[in-house]
Amino acid sequence: MPRDEAEQAATFEDFPKDFNVTEKATGKEILARCIPLTRNIAKSRIDKLWWEDLPCDKETRRKEPDLSWKWVELLGSLTNSRGGGYVRGWAVEVEGIVEIQGAILYRMNTFSFFKGKDGESLPAIYAAFLATAPRNRDRLMFPELGKFKGIGTGLLKLAIAHSHYIGGEGRVNLSSVDYPSTVKLYEGFGFSAMSQLPEDRLVLMELTKEAAAKNLKEMGLR
Numbered sequence: 001m002p003r004d005e006a007e008q009a010a011t012f013e014d015f016p017k018d019f020n021v022t023e024k025a026t027g028k029e030i031l032a033r034c035i036p037l038t039r040n041i042a043k044s045r046i047d048k049l050w051w052e053d054l055p056c057d058k059e060t061r062r063k064e065p066d067l068s069w070k071w072v073e074l075l076g077s078l079t080n081s082r083g084g085g086y087v088r089g090w091a092v093e094v095e096g097i098v099e100i101q102g103a104i105l106y107r108m109n110t111f112s113f114f115k116g117k118d119g120e121s122l123p124a125i126y127a128a129f130l131a132t133a134p135r136n137r138d139r140l141m142f143p144e145l146g147k148f149k150g151i152g153t154g155l156l157k158l159a160i161a162h163s164h165y166i167g168g169e170g171r172v173n174l175s176s177v178d179y180p181s182t183v184k185l186y187e188g189f190g191f192s193a194m195s196q197l198p199e200d201r202l203v204l205m206e207l208t209k210e211a212a213a214k215n216l217k218e219m220g221l222r
Contacts, residue, residue, distance in 0.1 A: 012165035019154040021094065021101070024138075024145040030094055032151070034158055037089030037103055042071035045100045046091070050133055056140045064140070065177035065201065066131045071103060074129050078105055090158060092151050102132040102151035106159050112171045113194045113206045124171035124206070125163040130155060139181075156189060160207070160215045164222075170212030175202040190214070 009015040017034040035041070047070050054061060061067060079087050086109040092102040110126035136146040160170045173194070176186050178201040183193070190211020194204045207215075216222035 012162050015161050015165070017158060019157070021148045021150040021154065024147065024149050032092050032094050032101065032154065034090040034092055034155070037075060037091045037105065039072050039075060041091050041100065042075050045098065046071045046103060049099050054134055054140050055144070056142065060140065064134070065179050069129065069131070074105055078107070078128055088162065090155060092154065094148065099133060099135065101136060101148055102155055104155040104159065105129040108162070108166055113173055113204070122171060123166060123168040124173055125159050125168060127159055127172060127174035130174065152185065153189065157215055157219065160212060161219055161221060164216055170216045171207065172212070173204065173206035176205050177201060178203050
């Protein structure tokens, strides 16, 4: 997201929603863009296509925590329970490829796990669901590499930017699936584990203040 465009954006609607991803096989950078996640996109371009024709065996695929996710149902459930005005969904597409490369669903009427200096609740965005397409995961494409790198990072930065525009200062929290490589990825991005929900196989995490500030600065929003 070019810095000068980000600085000129008056609202989140104006904020540029494209970013570069890396094609793993060639190292080539390719422009990707975020588009609104609609029921049609969730059903026909994610649920119908994501888990088809993978080279891995069924046992390997069954280990993926999001295998059972139906994005069209997640979108409908979250929207109905929280109100459409407080829920946003984004999907990532690369020109010339039908399959969606990643998706995120988040809520905007939530609060940080941390309190303000006077004990007040601080606004934050809660990323309820986030995933990159199975074909981008090396473990599912072995011995080949996954297709693209940087999808999850681009989606997280979009959530951080939206947090900025609603007065959340880049605060984002989420429930990570309790999968070692996924938790490690979030920690590397700057998230800190807050608590664990063993029965749901989830780890509650929040972006540190320092990591939020760093990302906002990189996007020209601070």
